[in-house]
Amino acid sequence: MKTTIFISSFAAILSTATALGINCRGSGLCPSDGAAGNLINLKAIVDNISDRNRHYNTGQQIACTGSLCAFYQNGASGSAGQTSEFLQQLLDHGCKKCGSVPTQPGNDVSKGELTVNVVGNPSCQGAC
Numbered sequence: 454m455k456t457t458i459f460i461s462s463f464a465a466i467l468s469t470a471t472a473l474g475i476n477c478r479g480s481g482l483c484p485s486d487g488a489a490g491n492l493i494n495l496k497a498i499v500d501n502i503s504d505r506n507r508h509y510n511t512g513q514q515i516a517c518t519g520s521l522c523a524f525y526q527n528g529a530s531g532s533a534g535q536t537s538e539f540l541q542q543l544l545d546h547g548c549k550k551c552g553s554v555p556t557q558p559g560n561d562v563s564k565g566e567l568t569v570n571v572v573g574n575p576s577c578q579g580a581c
Contacts, residue, residue, distance in 0.1 A: 474560035475542060479551025479570040482520070490521030491550055492569060496540040499523065502580050505534040517575035521550060529556040529565030539567040 477483075498516040509515045510530045515523045523540065525531060531539070535556075543552040548569070556565040 473553075473562050475546050475552070475554045476562070477543070477546065477548035477550075477552040479568075482571040483551035490517070490519030492521075492540065492544055492548055492552070494518045495521060495523055495569060496537065496544065498579055499533060499537050499540060502533040505532060507533045509533075509536065514572070514576045514581045516580050517572070517577050518579075520571045520573075520575060521569060522572045522575050522581075523567060523569045525556070525566070526553075526568050527563055527565050529567065531556060531567065536567060540569070543567075543569060 495516055495518050498518060502516075508530060509525060509532070511525050511528055513524060515525075515533070515536055517523075523536060539554045539556065542554045546552065546554075551568075551570050553562045553566045553568045555562050556567060
């Protein structure tokens, strides 16, 4: 019985650890001043995309400022309007540059996420 309880408790802890929710993580360049751009500017760019229904697929850069870009990952996609809402959630969470926010209920980015991260080769400056 004690073994069963221990295994169940360990499995619950393990599943919580692997289900990363909204976060301000990114590459090692995110916390440095060397990474040009910030989340506030990125959100302003996305907020000014005139076609709020414009759709973005997984991996497609949505907007970039400096080396910081927003894009969907893990099978997620969304509109410019949805992207603005997700970026606001990152700001509300306290993120300054990088982060990821789940796009599906359950606060698990492995089921789809909007990510803001430093990229080596931005495909645009401003709205992509």
